[in-house]
Amino acid sequence: MKTDLWDAVVVGAGPAGLMSALTTAQGGLGVLLLDAQPGPGGQIWRGAAAGQKGAAGELLRAVATHPAITVLGGAEVIAAEAGGRTHTLTVTSAAGLRQIHASRIILATGATERFLPFDGWTLPGVVGAGGLQAMSKGGLDVRGRRVVVAGSGPLLLAVAAGLRHKGARVLAVAEQAGLPAVAAFGVAAARLPGKSREALALAAGLLGVPYWAGCAVVRASGQHGLQSVTLRRGRREVTLDCDYLAVGFGLVPDTRVAALLGCPLDGAGAVHVNAWQATGVSGVYAAGEVCGIGGVDGALLEGFVAGCAAGGQIERLHDAPRRAGLQRRFQATLERSFALRPAQLPTPSPRTIVCRCEDVRHGELRGFTDWTAAKLQTRCGMGACQGRVCGPATETLYGWHFGGVRAPLLPLPLAQLLDEPTTLSPP
Amino acid sequence: MPELTLEGMRVTARPGTTVLAALQNAGLSPLRFSLGGESRGALCGMGSCAECRAVVDGLTVRTCLTPVRDGQDVRRLLEVSRED
Numbered sequence: 001m002k003t004d005l006w007d008a009v010v011v012g013a014g015p016a017g018l019m020s021a022l023t024t025a026q027g028g029l030g031v032l033l034l035d036a037q038p039g040p041g042g043q044i045w046r047g048a049a050a051g052q053k054g055a056a057g058e059l060l061r062a063v064a065t066h067p068a069i070t071v072l073g074g075a076e077v078i079a080a081e082a083g084g085r086t087h088t089l090t091v092t093s094a095a096g097l098r099q100i101h102a103s104r105i106i107l108a109t110g111a112t113e114r115f116l117p118f119d120g121w122t123l124p125g126v127v128g129a130g131g132l133q134a135m136s137k138g139g140l141d142v143r144g145r146r147v148v149v150a151g152s153g154p155l156l157l158a159v160a161a162g163l164r165h166k167g168a169r170v171l172a173v174a175e176q177a178g179l180p181a182v183a184a185f186g187v188a189a190a191r192l193p194g195k196s197r198e199a200l201a202l203a204a205g206l207l208g209v210p211y212w213a214g215c216a217v218v219r220a221s222g223q224h225g226l227q228s229v230t231l232r233r234g235r236r237e238v239t240l241d242c243d244y245l246a247v248g249f250g251l252v253p254d255t256r257v258a259a260l261l262g263c264p265l266d267g268a269g270a271v272h273v274n275a276w277q278a279t280g281v282s283g284v285y286a287a288g289e290v291c292g293i294g295g296v297d298g299a300l301l302e303g304f305v306a307g308c309a310a311g312g313q314i315e316r317l318h319d320a321p322r323r324a325g326l327q328r329r330f331q332a333t334l335e336r337s338f339a340l341r342p343a344q345l346p347t348p349s350p351r352t353i354v355c356r357c358e359d360v361r362h363g364e365l366r367g368f369t370d371w372t373a374a375k376l377q378t379r380c381g382m383g384a385c386q387g388r389v390c391g392p393a394t395e396t397l398y399g400w401h402f403g404g405v406r407a408p409l410l411p412l413p414l415a416q417l418l419d420e421p422t423t424l425s426p427p
Numbered sequence: 428m429p430e431l432t433l434e435g436m437r438v439t440a441r442p443g444t445t446v447l448a449a450l451q452n453a454g455l456s457p458l459r460f461s462l463g464g465e466s467r468g469a470l471c472g473m474g475s476c477a478e479c480r481a482v483v484d485g486l487t488v489r490t491c492l493t494p495v496r497d498g499q500d501v502r503r504l505l506e507v508s509r510e511d
Contacts, residue, residue, distance in 0.1 A: 036474050038494045043473055047443070074492065076474075112475045124456045124468025134472030138491060139444025140451050224466045225456055254475075356470070356478065359463040384477035389470070411477075413486070 006032045008104040008310055009089060011077055011257055014042020015296050016288025017108030018059050019303030020310070024106065025068040027311020032100065033063065034075045034091060040064075042110060043130060044296055047137045055300070079407035080105075080260040082281050087261065090407070097416050104283050104310045107258050107271065108303060111289035113248035114392045116151075117354050117362065118346030119219040121247075125226025129248035133159045136166050143167035146242040148229050150174035150217045151249045153338045154185065154295075159246060161205035171240050173206075174215035174231050176249070176344040177337060182213050185337035192330055194297065217346045220245050249345070250338060252392045253290045259405040268292060268335070269395075275321055276314075277306035285310050294331035301327055340396060348397070355390040357383020362397075371400040384411055431499040440495040447472075447479045447490035450501065458490075459504040480504060 010021040013035035021033040033040070040060060041048050050060035063069055072093065079090040089100045113128045120126065127135065129151055136142050147168045149160045152175060160170045175182060190196040218230040218237060230239045253270040255263075263279040263286065266272040270292040277285045287306040288299035301323055308316050348354065350363030358379040368374035371381070371394060380394070381387030381404050391402035428439045431446075433453050440449040447469055450458060457466035458479055469479035474492045481490050482502045490501075 036492060038492070112473070113471060115470070115476075122461070122465060122467060124458070124466055127469060128471045128473075131470055131472035135445075135448065135451065135469065135491070138472065139441055139448030139495075141448075225468070353461075353465075356461065356467070356476070359461050359465070384480065385475060388475040 004098070004100055005086075006030055006100060006102045008032070008106065009034065009100055009102040010106045010108055011089070012042065012108035012110055012288070012290075013037070013040035013063075013071065013073075014044060014108060014110050014288060014299065015056075015059070016110075016290075016299035016303035016306075017042065017106070018063050019300045020106045020108060020285070020287050020307040021069050022059065022063050022066060023304050023307020023313070023316075024104070024311040025066050027307070027313045029068065029104070029311050031069045032102070033069055033071045034077070035071075035073055036076045038073045040071055040073065043134055046134060059300075076410060077257045077260075078409050078412060080257050082261045082284065085283070087283060089257075092410065092412060092416060097412075104285070105261070106277075106303075106306050106310055107261075107263070107279070107284065107286040107290055108288045108299075108306075109254040109257055109290045111251035111253050111293060112388060112392075114250050114252050114396065115247075115389055116249050116346050116393055116396060117348045117352050118217055119349055119352050120221055120226070120229075121346075122353050122356055123220055123222050123226045124224070125222065125243060126220050126245045126247065129156055129159045129246040130251075131248070132244055132246035133162050136163060136168075142244075144169065145244060146171055146240075147244045147246055148172055148174065148231075148240055148242045150215070150229070150231065150245060150247045152176045152340060153248070153250045154189075154334065155248065155251070157202050157206065157211075160209060161202050163246070164205060164209070168244075170206075170209045171242060172210045172212055172231075174217065175211065175213045175338075176216060176341060177213060177339070178341075179213040181337040181339075185333055188330055188333035188337075192297070192326065214344060216344045217245075217247060219346075249340060249396070251289060251293045253292065255290060256405050256409050258284075258286060258290065260407060260409070266292075273302075275305075275324070276309035277302055278309060292331055293334065294327055295334075298324075298327035298331060345396070354393060354397070355380040355383065357381075357385050357389075360390075365394070366398065368398070368400075371402050371404060374400070375404065386410070429495045429497040429499075431495055431497070431501060433501045434503065442495070444495055445491055446481070446483055446488075446493040446495055446499065446501055449495055450479075450481065450490060450503070455503065457503075457505075 007029035
């Protein structure tokens with residue numbers, strides 16, 4: 001297995017990872033920046049071009065042209081071990097496995113969507129809300145497609161506007177949170193610099209699209225693919241014929257690599273960090289959504305702080321703590337406003353599949369008291385996704401603690417484990 | 428423009444797009460059958476759910492993370508239900 005030594009490794013090339021890689025490199029360190037996607041940008045800046053106008057283009061270009069930063073796309077961490085002074089990551093890519101040692105690691109692993117099961121959610125055409133946005137950015141043609149966007153969180157609005165811009169017909173946005181909560185979030189967002197302009201642009205992109213607060217997803221119907229979705233507004237059920245149901249119930253910090261390194265989490269399941277974005281493990285920092293869901297501005301700020309701290313440039317921080325305070329208050333409002341309300345969430349029937357990889361149904365799972373027992377008895381969480389979809393779902397459905405994180409984080413081809421990796425091109 | 432083969436059918440795709448998008452735009456649904464024989468399609472679009480896996484040039488990959496390349500041969504997992 002090829003091994004190499006870096007001053008710092010940044011895991012995840014979204015806004016937080018890009019910013020922390022750049023800031024760390026400006027401190028004179030050599031930085032390796034990894035991402036599972038073929039190119040940098042993360043989900044929010046996916047497909048953005050280095051050099052295009054705006055914050056994304058500028059940061060992408062600064063990272064691409066910095067001589068001390070190496071970007072490795074299509075690379076995922078499958079194992080991680082914290083050492084006293086040097087930490088070790090095992091990384092898989094098309095070129096095989098490589099072992100990477102570094103004294104500083106910055107985790108910018110972002111978040112994934114929370115999916116909740118309901119009848120019909122496994123039909124082709126039922127996709128994540130951020131999922132459909134990602135597919136569209138990846139080249140899926142949505143022109144003329146009828147889309148219902150549902151679930152919870154401000155992401156739904158951004159997704160609806162983005163899909164509409166790409167030519168989709170968005171029939172409705174169905175939010176589980178109630179109108180007063182959503183309005184409170186809007187007021188808080190308007191107080192943040194830059195956010196009110198962003199909100200206006202969003203609103204303009206959504207003119208004429210019904211936004212239904214306090215609305216629940218009941219079921220998706222179809223034979224071999226999605227044909228319609230049934231929603232509940234108040235006591236009335238509404239059925240809409242559509243091509244896609246884009247549905248997600250907020251974001252879940254992706255703490256898998258952090259867990260392998262032994263970083264303590266906070267009560268909300270995010271990586272716990274101090275004012276310098278340092279985790280509980282010496283030399284390991286975290287920034288962005290992995291520390292709590294707060295959006296791109298907070299992610300950039302945290303990435304900057306983490307980079308300053310990892311690169312020993314405390315003098316550059318100036319008013320960062322004050323700005324971070326503003327972001328944290330915004331984050332708290334976001335969390336409160338879009339808290340999941342059990343009465344407004346989809347209700348699985350005993351036949352509803354919860355674990356999609358192993359086809360394990362709600363009726364088989366609901367009698368168990370914890371994740372481990374259910375996993376041992378039913379194979380829930382033991383398939384290709386390793387609990388990344390059903391783990392967060394069972395937390396919401398049954399109140400279990402999903403503790404299934406272990407190496408390797410991904411199913412690996414045996415050949416990668418057995419072969420002496422030989423022809424790794426330089427990163 | 429990259430030209431690839433989807434289930435024996437020649438299609439072109441825009442550079443920088445994913446194999447998943449090529450499959451979806453060609454109308455190939457379902458992408459796979461589940462253990463119990465149900466039709467499945469892509470879910471997360473960002474590499475975590477593994478619902479979009481298919482065989483590209485003989486290797487099972489998550490197609491949402493796989494960029495299109497000229498000459499790729501893509502087959503859906505319609506025969507194999509359990510992952511390799």
